[in-house]
Amino acid sequence: MVSAVWKLESARITAALVRLVRDVGAAEELAQDAMVAALEQWPAAGIPDNPAAWLTTVARRRAVDRIRRAEREERRQAVLARELETTEPGDGRRGGTDEGDGDEPADILRLLLLTCHPSLPTQARIALTLRLLGGLTPEEIARDLLLDTTTVTRRIAEGKRLLALQRVDFTAAPAPEELGERIGAALEVVYLVFNEGYAATSGEDLIRPDLCLTALRLGRLLARLAPREPEAQALVALMELQASRQAARTGPDGEPVQLHEQNRGRWDPLLIRRGFEAMLRARDLLAARRSTGERAGQPGPYLLQAAIAVCHAQAPTAEETDWLQIAALYQALAHLLPTPVVQLNRAVAVGRAHGPQAGLDLVDALHLEPTLQDYHLLPSVRADLLLRLGRTAEAQTEFRRAAGLTRNDAERTFLLRRADVLGIATSGPELGAAADAFLAQAGLDASSRRSYAQTLRRLRTGLGDTAALAQVTADQIARVFHTAWGEAAPATWNRHRAALRSFCAWAGHAALADAVPRRTAPATAHRSAPTGPELRALLRDLAIPARDRALWRVLLESGATVTAVLALDVEDLDLPRDRARSGRAFVCWRPETTLLVSELTERRARGPLFLSARRPAPARTPADAADLCPETGRRRLSYERAEFLFKQASRRIDPAGRGFTLRVLRTGT
Amino acid sequence: MRYLMTARSTETTPAPDEKLFTEMAAFVEEMTAAGILLATGGLAPEGVRLVSRGDELTVTDGPFAEAKEAVAGFALVEVGSKEEAVELARRFRRIVGDGESIVQQVFGP
Numbered sequence: 076m077v078s079a080v081w082k083l084e085s086a087r088i089t090a091a092l093v094r095l096v097r098d099v100g101a102a103e104e105l106a107q108d109a110m111v112a113a114l115e116q117w118p119a120a121g122i123p124d125n126p127a128a129w130l131t132t133v134a135r136r137r138a139v140d141r142i143r144r145a146e147r148e149e150r151r152q153a154v155l156a157r158e159l160e161t162t163e164p165g166d167g168r169r170g171g172t173d174e175g176d177g178d179e180p181a182d183i184l185r186l187l188l189l190t191c192h193p194s195l196p197t198q199a200r201i202a203l204t205l206r207l208l209g210g211l212t213p214e215e216i217a218r219d220l221l222l223d224t225t226t227v228t229r230r231i232a233e234g235k236r237l238l239a240l241q242r243v244d245f246t247a248a249p250a251p252e253e254l255g256e257r258i259g260a261a262l263e264v265v266y267l268v269f270n271e272g273y274a275a276t277s278g279e280d281l282i283r284p285d286l287c288l289t290a291l292r293l294g295r296l297l298a299r300l301a302p303r304e305p306e307a308q309a310l311v312a313l314m315e316l317q318a319s320r321q322a323a324r325t326g327p328d329g330e331p332v333q334l335h336e337q338n339r340g341r342w343d344p345l346l347i348r349r350g351f352e353a354m355l356r357a358r359d360l361l362a363a364r365r366s367t368g369e370r371a372g373q374p375g376p377y378l379l380q381a382a383i384a385v386c387h388a389q390a391p392t393a394e395e396t397d398w399l400q401i402a403a404l405y406q407a408l409a410h411l412l413p414t415p416v417v418q419l420n421r422a423v424a425v426g427r428a429h430g431p432q433a434g435l436d437l438v439d440a441l442h443l444e445p446t447l448q449d450y451h452l453l454p455s456v457r458a459d460l461l462l463r464l465g466r467t468a469e470a471q472t473e474f475r476r477a478a479g480l481t482r483n484d485a486e487r488t489f490l491l492r493r494a495d496v497l498g499i500a501t502s503g504p505e506l507g508a509a510a511d512a513f514l515a516q517a518g519l520d521a522s523s524r525r526s527y528a529q530t531l532r533r534l535r536t537g538l539g540d541t542a543a544l545a546q547v548t549a550d551q552i553a554r555v556f557h558t559a560w561g562e563a564a565p566a567t568w569n570r571h572r573a574a575l576r577s578f579c580a581w582a583g584h585a586a587l588a589d590a591v592p593r594r595t596a597p598a599t600a601h602r603s604a605p606t607g608p609e610l611r612a613l614l615r616d617l618a619i620p621a622r623d624r625a626l627w628r629v630l631l632e633s634g635a636t637v638t639a640v641l642a643l644d645v646e647d648l649d650l651p652r653d654r655a656r657s658g659r660a661f662v663c664w665r666p667e668t669t670l671l672v673s674e675l676t677e678r679r680a681r682g683p684l685f686l687s688a689r690r691p692a693p694a695r696t697p698a699d700a701a702d703l704c705p706e707t708g709r710r711r712l713s714y715e716r717a718e719f720l721f722k723q724a725s726r727r728i729d730p731a732g733r734g735f736t737l738r739v740l741r742t743g744t
Numbered sequence: 745m746r747y748l749m750t751a752r753s754t755e756t757t758p759a760p761d762e763k764l765f766t767e768m769a770a771f772v773e774e775m776t777a778a779g780i781l782l783a784t785g786g787l788a789p790e791g792v793r794l795v796s797r798g799d800e801l802t803v804t805d806g807p808f809a810e811a812k813e814a815v816a817g818f819a820l821v822e823v824g825s826k827e828e829a830v831e832l833a834r835r836f837r838r839i840v841g842d843g844e845s846i847v848q849q850v851f852g853p
Contacts, residue, residue, distance in 0.1 A: 079827030124838070126831070284745075288824055295779035311779075322852075345782050345820075 077113045078212075080126040085210030086296065088131050090182035095138045099189065100235040103207060105141065109134035181248065183208075184300040187293075188249060189238060191261035194666050199234035200264050206231050208296070209289045219286045220271060241666045250652055252661075258301050262310050262377065265294045269314050273321075287318055298353070305364070308357035309377035315350035316384035319343040330485040335393035347388050354381050379408040398428035415444045423456055431463040448558045449536060451480035455490060462497075468546075471497040476539030494541075504582075506547065507540030513581050530574035533559045544582060549590035556591045565594040604739045609728040616724075622712070623720055625671040626685055630740040632664040637737045641712055643684040644701075645676050655684070679704065683711035746782070746822055746850040747829035749836065750815045756842040767839045775821070780832065784819040816843075820850065 085106065092102035109130050123129040190203040201220075205211045213231065217224040249257050272286025291314050298307040323341035326332050357378055365372040374382070383404045390396040405421035418441055426434020438457050447453045458473035474494035478487045510531040514524055537555035538547060552575065560568050572591050579588040605613075613619070614628055629640050639657050647655040650673055654663040664672070675684060682704035690708050702711040722734035729735060758764075775781035790806040791814075819836070823829045826849070833845045 076827055079825055079831045082824060082828060291779050299777045
């Protein structure tokens with residue numbers, strides 16, 4: 076009973092507490108205390124008339140006690156001063172009634188945007204959101220996400236720790252120009268939670284309804300709190316429509332049933348209706364934006380995905396699906412979200428709308444995509460298209476390859492059945508068996524065997540274990556090599572190539588041995604930019620002066636020009652909002668960078684933000700007084716010097732040993 | 745999981761007034777927006793009764809003698825547990841006053 080009330084009420088109770096104590100961790104503790112009190116008192120005293128109000132009152136009373144205690148200890152006087160100043164005059168009801176403040180929705184929205192803060196790692200965002208807004212215990216979260224409780228507890232603690240570092244304003248809403256982006260981050264978290272429940276990637280069940288329900292609740296909450304945001308409504312529509320197919324998505328043995336084969340009579344009409352309603356609201360909001368000429372008047376990714384779901388829901392039978400419309404929507408979506416998975420879905424739609432060959436052309440363009448090389452849906456989509464083109468033998472191979480890649484038992488059985496139905500007997504030895512025999516040779520030493528096995532494993536997942544060796548082509552092998560090792564060093568490439576040649580010679584397919592050329596020069600010309608991880612490691616190197624790291628991070632995160640950033644003055648800073656004014660625009664950075672930037676301003680109220688390390692000799696005093704710090708007498712850091720320092724520092728991440736120019740930061744890697 | 749809540753009036757059930765309508769409207773709106781309330785409505789006291797026995801089907805027009813025990817309203821809710829459904833029914837009863845509610849899990853579709 077206590078936990079049921081808690082699930083329904085925790086978001087608003089915690090949100091109000093966060094505002095009162097201005098600390099997410101403390102608010103969570105207070106809320107927990109209230110729940111423990113309920114667990115102790117309700118069984119004896121009986122369930123109160125209004126359990127939610129009871130919990131709120133107890134938690135608030137404890138929060139006020141806590142603040143008073145802090146006051147006595149004179150540790151948090153400043154906080155209290157602010158508290159009194161901002162709440163007393165306009166909010167005389169505080170503490171007097173059990174009801175929430177008039178600002179309750181704003182409190183909850185603020186908390187939701189906080190737990191979905193872009194500066195937190197995704198996993199911490201999910202855990203913290205489920206904990207504080209979903210009202211789930213760490214045990215429940217662990218069960219839903221198939222993790223152990225310790226991991227979840229750690230993620231929650233990490234999230235709270237990072238939030239504490241943010242020095243966020245717990246009473247103000249984000250700046251309008253930031254709000255859209257922050258809501259986007261929250262929508263992302265909600266959809267991740269939904270997908271984890273809807274398309275369980277591992278485990279026994281294909282669907283975990285509890286998680287879907289939690290995501291739907293969070294989505295609806297967000298849509299209510301941000302009523303002018305079309306994407307929030309669209310996400311609700313998308314989730315309702317997907318959830319409406321839940322019962323039809325699995326067959327009697329738990330195997331997945333593809334959309335076009337689902338029994339539409341099992342789709343839930345109530346959820347479909349609610350999805351349509353949310354979609355209409357999203358469209359109205361978008362139309363309203365367009366008519367007022369607001370920016371962002373274009374449909375966002377959730378609206379497009381919801382529109383696709385609407386097309387499916389409107390079709391009385393699979394055959395009557397409006398594939399032309401769906402293909403067009405996918406094209407628009409691929410424009411916004413050009414991910415391989417979206418491209419693959421687009422290929423399916425195009426295959427239905429414009430014929431299997433058109434679909435196959437799109438799929439084949441994805442074949443070199445490294446992120447898809449282990450994705451079972453790529454060969455399975457390809458198999459479907461090949462089958463419709465009458466290329467049965469190839470389709471069979473692709474079905475088997477897909478079966479080898481999926482991690483879900485029910486799905487594997489299903490794919491193998493589809494392959495077997497095609498009933499083509501393979502002639503000659505199969506790749507998997509041949510590879511096993513090759514590796515089992517007596518003459519191989521252990522290290523060669525390990526190395527060869529690595530190459531062959533990639534070849535087997537790429538071509539399928541059951542591919543007939545006699546039918547493997549040089550092109551197919553070249554494709555696997557390019558996908559797997561296209562970016563690798565020449566030595567790696569050549570090692571795999573040697574393994575391939577050795578295997579081909581053994582198997583008597585000498586023609587295939589030359590499928591891939593030897594590489595001598597580096598695979599690509601000198602890299603003009605370092606990779607993201609290399610840059611991030613450099614920016615975290617504490618041996619580098621804070622000034623330089625701050626400059627680099629601001630450049631990387633803001634995308635502003637080097638000249639504009641070096642021209643910033645201390646007076647331009649707006650640290651609470653993680654930005655600085657630059658002319659009529661703002662240079663914005665991520666909240667964690669603010670800590671670093673604030674270090675540079677210590678005890679200075681004006682003058683250049685980035686200073687050179689030394690005082691200029693009298694003869695070299697700059698002509699422009701604005702370039703001299705009035706407090707330290709030091710000069711503004713020059714472009715040349717800044718460039719030199721970055722080159723020096725980035726040498727170690729440049730294979731050519733030359734170092735990079737500051738411009739690589741701006742282009743954002 | 746889904747639950748159907750049905751409400752019946754009893755002899756002491758008060759007649760609905762303005763306050764009840766306002767509170768109920770706010771409650772329904774909140775629960776709908778939260779995605780909990782899927783469908784709800786009040787039921788007319790009269791109705792048609794169909795009774796089949798063997799091959800015989802009797803159709804009778806209401807109202808019926810035990811009108812007081814007829815279902816007066818229903819709500820279909822989507823919740824995470826039976827306890828959540830009961831808590832919602834509790835809130836509903838606080839608004840409408842005397843009477844009785846029955847909460848049953850719905851299976852399917």
